[in-house]
Structures are given as structure tokens and as C-alpha cells.
Amino acid sequence: xxxxxxxxxxxxxxxxxxxxxxxxxxxxxxxxxxxxxxxxxxxxxxxxxxxxxxxxxxxxxxxxxxxxxxxxxxxxxxxxxxxxxxxxxxxxxxxxxxxxxxxxxxxxxxxxxxxxxxxxxxxxxxxxxxxxxxxxxxxxxxxxxxxxxxxxxxxxxxxxxxxxxxxxxxxxxxxxxxxxxxxxxxxxxxxxxxxxxxxxxxxxxxxxxxxxxxxxxxxxxxxxxxxxxxxxxxxxxxxxxxxxxxxxxxxxxxxxxxxxxxxxxxxxxxxxxxxxxxxxxxxxxxxxxxxxxxxxxxxxxxxxxxxxxxxxxxxxxxxxxxxxxxxxxxxxxxxxxxxxxxxxxxxxxxxxxxxxxxxxxxxxxxxxxxxxxxxxxxxxxxxxxxxxxxxxxxxxxxxxxxxxxxxxxxxxx
Amino acid sequence: xxxxxxxxxxxxxxxxxxxxxxxxxxxxxxxxxxxxxxxxxxxxxxxxxxxxxxxxxxxxxxxxxxxxxxxxxxxxxxxxxxxxxxxxxxxxxxxxxxxxxxxxxxxxxxxxxxxxxxxxxxxxxxxxxxxxxxxxxxxxxxxxxxxxxxxxxxxxxxxxxxxxxxxxxxxxxxxxxxxxxxxxxxxxxxxxxxxxxxxxxxxxxxxxxxxxxxxxxxxxxxxxxxxxxxxxxxxxxxxxxxxxxxxxxxxxxxxxxxxxxxxxxxxxxxxxxxxxxxxxxxxxxxxxxxxxxxxxxxxxxxxxxxxxxxxxxxxxxxxxxxxxxxxxxxxxxxxxxxxxxxxxxxxxxxxxxxxxxxxxxxxxxxxxxxxxxxxxxxxxxxxxxxxxxxxxxxxxxxxxxxxxxxxxxxxxx
Numbered sequence: 075x076x077x078x079x080x081x082x083x084x085x086x087x088x089x090x091x092x093x094x095x096x097x098x099x100x101x102x103x104x105x106x107x108x109x110x111x112x113x114x115x116x117x118x119x120x121x122x123x124x125x126x127x128x129x130x131x132x133x134x135x136x137x138x139x140x141x142x143x144x145x146x147x148x149x150x151x152x153x154x155x156x157x158x159x160x161x162x163x164x165x166x167x168x169x170x171x172x173x174x175x176x177x178x179x180x181x182x183x184x185x186x187x188x189x190x191x192x193x194x195x196x197x198x199x200x201x202x203x204x205x206x207x208x209x210x211x212x213x214x215x216x217x218x219x220x221x222x223x224x225x226x227x228x229x230x231x232x233x234x235x236x237x238x239x240x241x242x243x244x245x246x247x248x249x250x251x252x253x254x255x256x257x258x259x260x261x262x263x264x265x266x267x268x269x270x271x272x273x274x275x276x277x278x279x280x281x282x283x284x285x286x287x288x289x290x291x292x293x294x295x296x297x298x299x300x301x302x303x304x305x306x307x308x309x310x311x312x313x314x315x316x317x318x319x320x321x322x323x324x325x326x327x328x329x330x331x332x333x334x335x336x337x338x339x340x341x342x343x344x345x346x347x348x349x350x351x352x353x354x355x356x357x358x359x360x361x362x363x364x365x366x367x368x369x370x371x372x373x374x375x376x377x378x379x380x381x382x383x384x385x386x387x388x389x390x391x392x393x394x395x396x397x398x399x400x401x402x403x404x405x406x407x408x409x410x411x412x413x414x415x416x417x418x419x420x421x422x423x424x425x426x427x428x429x430x431x432x433x434x435x436x437x438x439x440x441x442x443x444x445x446x447x448x449x450x451x452x453x454x455x456x457x458x459x460x461x462x463x464x465x466x467x468x469x470x471x472x473x474x475x476x477x478x479x480x481x482x483x484x485x486x487x
Numbered sequence: 488x489x490x491x492x493x494x495x496x497x498x499x500x501x502x503x504x505x506x507x508x509x510x511x512x513x514x515x516x517x518x519x520x521x522x523x524x525x526x527x528x529x530x531x532x533x534x535x536x537x538x539x540x541x542x543x544x545x546x547x548x549x550x551x552x553x554x555x556x557x558x559x560x561x562x563x564x565x566x567x568x569x570x571x572x573x574x575x576x577x578x579x580x581x582x583x584x585x586x587x588x589x590x591x592x593x594x595x596x597x598x599x600x601x602x603x604x605x606x607x608x609x610x611x612x613x614x615x616x617x618x619x620x621x622x623x624x625x626x627x628x629x630x631x632x633x634x635x636x637x638x639x640x641x642x643x644x645x646x647x648x649x650x651x652x653x654x655x656x657x658x659x660x661x662x663x664x665x666x667x668x669x670x671x672x673x674x675x676x677x678x679x680x681x682x683x684x685x686x687x688x689x690x691x692x693x694x695x696x697x698x699x700x701x702x703x704x705x706x707x708x709x710x711x712x713x714x715x716x717x718x719x720x721x722x723x724x725x726x727x728x729x730x731x732x733x734x735x736x737x738x739x740x741x742x743x744x745x746x747x748x749x750x751x752x753x754x755x756x757x758x759x760x761x762x763x764x765x766x767x768x769x770x771x772x773x774x775x776x777x778x779x780x781x782x783x784x785x786x787x788x789x790x791x792x793x794x795x796x797x798x799x800x801x802x803x804x805x806x807x808x809x810x811x812x813x814x815x816x817x818x819x820x821x822x823x824x825x826x827x828x829x830x831x832x833x834x835x836x837x838x839x840x841x842x843x844x845x846x847x848x849x850x851x852x853x854x855x856x857x858x859x860x861x862x863x864x865x866x867x868x869x870x871x872x873x874x875x876x877x878x879x880x881x882x883x884x885x886x887x888x889x890x891x892x893x894x895x896x897x898x899x900x
Binding site for chain 2: 096099100180184186191193194277278293296297299301425429430431433434435436437438439440441445446450451452462463464465466467468469470475476477478479480481482483484485
């Protein structure tokens with residue numbers, strides 16, 4: 075299948091989603107909840123078919139020599155299906171934001187309502203993880219948006235089974251348009267580029283995952299007039315202030331390194347120069363106890379280098395010294411993506427100074443950057459993360475963010 | 488001056504603004520008000536210098552053969568200076584939104600604050616209208632953002648005088664960093680491209696004005712990782728429903744055509760087919776009475792063609808027939824930029840149907856689209872207009888929108 079065919083495949087999905095979007099925009103809350111609960115039921119009743127499709131994906135991935143960590147993310151089991159169902163149930167039980175965000179009257183009595191209205195069609199591109207298909211589909215439905223999903227080719231059988239056996243029938247059974255969620259049914263990688271090139275059909279695309287691929291897609295989308303919610307980079311910062319408690323510091327290091335492949339893990343450890351000589355041996359020993367290699371200055375890499383994206387070197391943390399809270403915040407601003415940064419200190423004024431100077435999406439005090447997560451922070455499943463320095467959804471993006479601002483203006487009386 | 492010099496000129500302005508941005512971010516409300524009031528005073532006390540600089544701009548423009556309508560927008564007088572001062576006073580008296588947008592606690596008592604924080608440095612590109620320099624500068628200051636301004640070359644002397652005699656001294660006298668607002672001091676058009684190509688210094692650029700130039704700059708910015716708030720196109724829609732009152736219709740036509748060069752004027756008149764034969768002669772006669780040429784079907788141009796941007800043909804309105812409220816909304820969605828559309832009707836259900844189906848930034852009932860304006864609708868001067876179909880500031884953009892979302896997370900207690 076050549077590129078024009080792929081482009082047309084995605085465009086056809088976009089057109090079908092757009093036709094469904096208009097009716098979905100004003101879908102009743104009960105219908106949406108019914109569709110979400112229908113997905114929960116079907117995740118159980120269709121489990122044999124889903125697991126069978128997934129076994130075929132896993133077998134093909136193993137035959138192709140996929141790394142075990144990736145195969146683990148690809149694999150479905152009864153427990154993962156239950157986890158997906160639990161997340162959808164939480165979403166079904168979360169109240170909708172009111173459609174009318176604010177109301178005021180002009181001097182002559184004219185009524186001005188600010189309303190939230192769905193975007194229409196939202197694209198989503200994500201790695202070969204079957205659970206994300208259901209995650210994104212349920213969040214789009216909750217936000218009354220239609221969607222075009224594109225998953226990594228290795229998960230295509232699983233994604234298709236989830237769409238055909240779970241998502242589409244649940245939406246249709248609730249009286250909504252089953253076409254609302256479309257899946258791009260090709261493993262061809264150029265489908266991701268096509269998804270980011272149709273502003274008239276898919277004006278917004280959520281790019282899950284970090285790294286080179288995401289950066290390339292974001293640039294391609296921008297050049298084509300398509301907006302994205304994305305974070306090509308991540309990397310948590312932990313700044314050990316002069317007033318830091320030693321035990322709190324070690325605990326935050328441990329908490330920030332419970333997983334190494336995630337964007338909000340501890341990546342850069344900044345130590346105040348006043349504590350450098352005293353603490354460095356302990357910090358290094360603590361890292362080594364966690365199986366982590368410290369990268370000490372002078373660094374043969376940029377200070378913000380993200381280890382989670384460095385294949386084979388994930389078990390590394392960069393350490394550097396800084397002169398004070400403001401300087402630490404500025405390093406985090408300039409040398410990292412601005413995802414999240416923590417100050418460790420017992421000194422409230424220093425915490426305030428650090429938080430005021432840090433411009434990233436999560437400014438934390440004595441709390442691990444691993445908390446920078448929609449579900450943990452906002453009790454809503456995370457649609458994606460955005461680290462742009464522009465107004466709009468930023469930091470963890472949830473279904474609550476997937477709307478447009480509209481002013482509805484009506485005469486007095 | 489070649490392109491690298493222009494790029495460096497803009498970058499230098501960006502660096503100076505960025506240095507000032509950090510202190511401005513947390514500027515006290517009293518200091519900001521003092522700076523704004525200082526601008527008001529200086530607009531009066533420096534009037535002779537300002538008018539002298541403006542006379543030089545106007546003389547050069549006249550010598551260069553600039554059209555009279557553009558010279559009128561370029562010209563300053565005592566009355567325009569007073570108008571600018573009044574607008575700044577309104578801004579000074581408008582309360583700031585609270586920094587903390589919301590607060591909640593997690594199960595373990597961890598406190599999560601959603602905060603508004605300034606973007607940092609915002610660029611603005613606008614036509615040769617001296618008042619916009621003060622407009623944008625005052626709004627950036629109010630929103631605690633530093634800025635890099637670039638005006639059409641014909642207004643450069645006026646803009647420089649406003650910066651040197653009004654804006655900078657007023658900011659400095661209030662104890663804030665006088666570097667906060669920078670002006671790109673070259674008439675070279677490539678400065679606009681440079682302004683849209685420095686994401687590390689100027690991540691967001693407001694593009695005032697419509698048309699080809701804005702579209703080109705928006706594309707250039709996107710390709711360079713710079714976000715814009717812009718509307719390359721406008722054009723108000725007026726839909727005459729089956730249940731429209733004749734007098735209301737004519738009054739809304741008149742109101743929508745009080746100015747012809749503006750984006751929110753009446754551009755496309757849609758008439759319900761049930762009223763077409765009856766009303767068309769009256770509507771055409773009414774337009775002709777207003778000095779407007781009706782463009783009737785079959786049209787030799789796209790249905791959404793924007794007359795405000797069609798040099799020499801501004802005094803035109805496109806007329807077409809449609810089958811019902813939903814069809815009218817769909818034409819407005821598909822064939823226009825989605826700025827604003829009005830339904831004329833006495834039928835509440837039809838108004839509801841139209842408003843539900845229209846996806847543009849202003850959905851109006853028996854109210855002119857000329858009301859799609861930050862000042863008229865939201866009582867705050869308009870920084871710009873954005874018609875993107877994505878979350879974030881959309882429709883009239885005011886100083887209230889120029890902030891980033893940040894989560895500040897602190898431990899219990």
C-alpha cells in the first residue's frame with residue numbers, strides 16, 4: 075500500500091468520524107455513561123476474542139524479535155482487561171463539567187454565555203499498547219469528541235478486536251453513532267504522518283509517548299496546520315536545597331525512580347553547592363543501591379539529557395551542583411522540557427522562591443515528580459501530556475480539556 | 488540590512504524581554520496599575536512629541552502614495568490619544584484574575600493548586616496603527632508578560648515615540664523593568680518572519696489583522712515551533728430563518744455593515760428557502776440602500792469569500808439560500824472561518840438548533856456579529872482573535888487568556 079492509499083485510508087476514517095461528531099456533540103450524559111458501562115461489560119464478555127487477537131499480536135512480535143519490555147506492554151491478560159474496565163468505570167462515574175462555563179449580561183441585557191463545546195474530531199497516535207486504544211476511546215467519548223485512532227502496527231489485531239467487540243458495539247447499543255471512534259487499520263507507519271496532515275477533518279491530534287517519533291510528528295502536524303497535544307521530552311528534576319532533610323531527599327529519590335521508562339521519573343538531580351561536599355557521597359551511594367548509575371560533572375552530554383529515552387542507559391541519573399533555589403529553577407527551565415521539578419527543603423521561603431521561578435507544568439515541594447500524572451493529580455485518566463509554553467491545556471491533559479470555547483449571545487428577555 | 492541582521496535584531500529584543508519577564512511574572516497589582524496610569528499621564532504630557540513623530544510617519548506615507556483609508560488608521564490626533572488613554576484606564580481598573588485558579592487535596596492531604604502563570608515573552612505583529620502599540624503593550628503588562636512588538640514600517644516613528652516617551656518610562660517609574668516591552672526597530676518586513684521563528688525566546692506570537700500576510704506568518708511560525716493566536720480570515724454570517732421578523736432582519740443587516748473593513752462585519756447572508764422569494768427583493772433593496780452590492784447565486788467566487796479583504800470590493804455581501812437552521816449552521820461551519828454567525832428568528836427552538844449546530848467562536852441569536860469583539864463582549868480590550876478549532880483561547884482573546892496552566896503541589900500541613 076503506497077502513501078496516497080494510506081492518506082485516503084486516514085481521510086476516510088476522518089470523514090466517518092466527522093459525520094458522527096455532530097450527533098455526539100450534544101449526547102446525553104446517560105447515553106455516554108451507558109456506552110462506557112457497555113464497554114466495561116464487553117471487556118469481560120468478549121475477553122476470549124480479545125485475548126485470542128492479542129496472542130496473535132504477541133506471537134508475531136516475538137517472531138519479529140521485539141524486545142521483552144515492549145512485548146510486556148503489548149500483552150493483554152485477564153488482569154489488564156480488568157484494569158482497563160476499572161479505569162472506564164471511574165470515567166463513567168466522573169461528573170461532566172457544565173456546558174455553560176460562565177454567563178453575564180451586557181448593559182442592554184444581552185446575555186453572553188461562555189460554553190464548552192467539543193472539538194469535533196480528535197486524532198490520537200500511540201505506541202503498540204492495546205490498553206491505550208480503550209483509554210483514548212473512552213476519554214474521547216466522555217468529552218463528546220469523535221476520534222481517529224492510530225496505534226503501533228504490532229498492536230493492530232488487538233486494537234481492531236477492541237474496536238469491533240467492545241468500543242463500537244457499546245457506543246451503538248447506547249443509541250450513539252458507532253462510527254464515532256475510528257481505527258486506522260494499517261500497520262504502515264506513514265499513517266501517523268497522514269493523521270497529522272488533515273486539518274479540515276482532524277484539527278487536533280494527541281501524540282502519546284516521547285522521543286524522536288513524537289517530535290517528528292509534531293513538526294509535521296504544525297507544518298500542515300494541525301495542532302497537537304504532545305511532549306516529545308520529559309524528565310523530572312529534583313533539587314536538594316540547603317535546607318533539605320537528608321531522609322526526605324533519599325525517599326524522594328527512591329520514589330522518583332520506581333520506574334525508569336516513564337517521562338516523569340527523576341532524571342536530573344541538582345544539589346545546592348552548600349550541601350554538595352556533605353551529601354554527594356550519600357546520594358551516589360543511594361543511587362547505586364537502587365541500581366542507578368550517577369552521571370557526575372563534567373558531563374559528556376547535555377545537562378538535561380533524558381535517560382528514559384536513552385536505550386540501554388535508562389538506569390542513569392545526572393547529578394549537578396547549583397547555587398540556590400532560583401538558579402536551580404532556571405536550570406530546570408532552560409535545560410529541561412519543563413515537565414516537573416521538585417525542591418527538597420524544610421524552608422518554606424525557599425520553596426516559594428523555587429516555585430515562583432520555575433515555569434514548568436508541575437512545580438513541586440517535597441513531593442515526587444512521579445505525581446505529575448492526570449490520574450494521580452486530577453483523578454481523571456490522562457489523555458496525554460502537553461509541555462508547550464502557550465495558553466490552553468498544559469501539563470496532564472484530561473477529557474475535561476478537550477473542548478473549544480464558544481460565546482453564545484442572545485437578546486435580553 | 489540583510490536577513491541575519493534582522494534576525495539578530497529581533498533575537499536581541501527577545502533576550503531583553505526574556506530577562507525582564509522573570510521579574511514581571513510576579514509583579515504586584517499596584518505596580519502594574521501605577522505603570523498603566525503612568526502611560527495615561529504620559530499620553531497627555533508627551534502629546535507634542537508623539538504627534539510630531541506621527542506627522543513624520545504620515546508625511547512619509549503620503550509621499551509614498553499610501554491609500555487614504557490606511558493613512559487614516561496611521562494618523563494620531565488629540566482625540567485618538569485620549570481614546571488610547573481611556574482604554575488603558577479601563578484596563579487599569581479591571582481586577583486581575585486570581586493566580587490560584589483552583590485548589591484540591593489528594594487523599595493523603597497533598598495540596599494541588601492550579602495556578603495561572605504568565606507565558607513569559609509574547610510577540611505581537613500588527614499593521615501600521617500607532618494605537619495598537621499602546622493597546623498591546625498595556626495588555627501584556629496587565630497580564631504580567633513581557634513582549635516584543637513589531638509594527639508595519641509606516642508607523643515606526645510613532646511606535647518608537649510611544650515606546651520611548653510613554654511605555655518604557657511609565658513601566659520604569661512604577662518600579663518594574665523598563666525592558667519588559669521591546670519594539671523591533673526596523674521597517675524591514677522580514678522582521679515579522681523573524682518574530683515567528685524564535686520559540687526559545689518568543690514561544691507565542693499574536694498576529695493582528697487578517698489576510699494573506701497573517702496566513703503566511705502563521706504557517707511560518709508553526710513550522711518553527713512557534714504558536715500563534717491569529718485569524719487569517721473572518722466574515723460574519725447572517726441567517727434569515729423561516730421565523731425571522733422582517734424589521735429585525737433589516738436592522739441586523741444595517742448593524743452588521745456599519746464598517747466594511749472589519750472581520751466581524753456581515754459577509755454572507757443566508758436566506759431560508761421558505762422565505763427566499765418573498766424576502767429577496769427587500770433584502771437586495773436594503774443592501775443597495777446601504778451602498779452595498781449583493782452577490783447573488785450562481786456565485787463566481789467561493790461562498791465564503793471574504794469581502795473585507797477584497798481590495799476595492801469591500802462594499803459587497805454574498806447572498807445564498809439554505810434549507811433550514813441546521814443546513815445554515817453547516818454552511819457557516821464549512822464555508823467560513825467560523826468567526827461568528829447569527830440566526831434571525833422569533834422561534835426559540837430554531838435558535839437552539841442553529842446554535843447547537845454552529846461550531847464557530849460566536850453563535851448569536853438576533854444579535855449582530857459585530858458584537859464578536861473582546862471589548863463589547865467581555866469588557867476587556869481585545870488582544871486579538873483566534874479561530875483555531877483547538878482547546879485554549881478562542882474567539883476574542885483578552886489579557887485574561889495570556890497565561891499558562893501550572894500545577895503547584897505541596898505536602899499536607
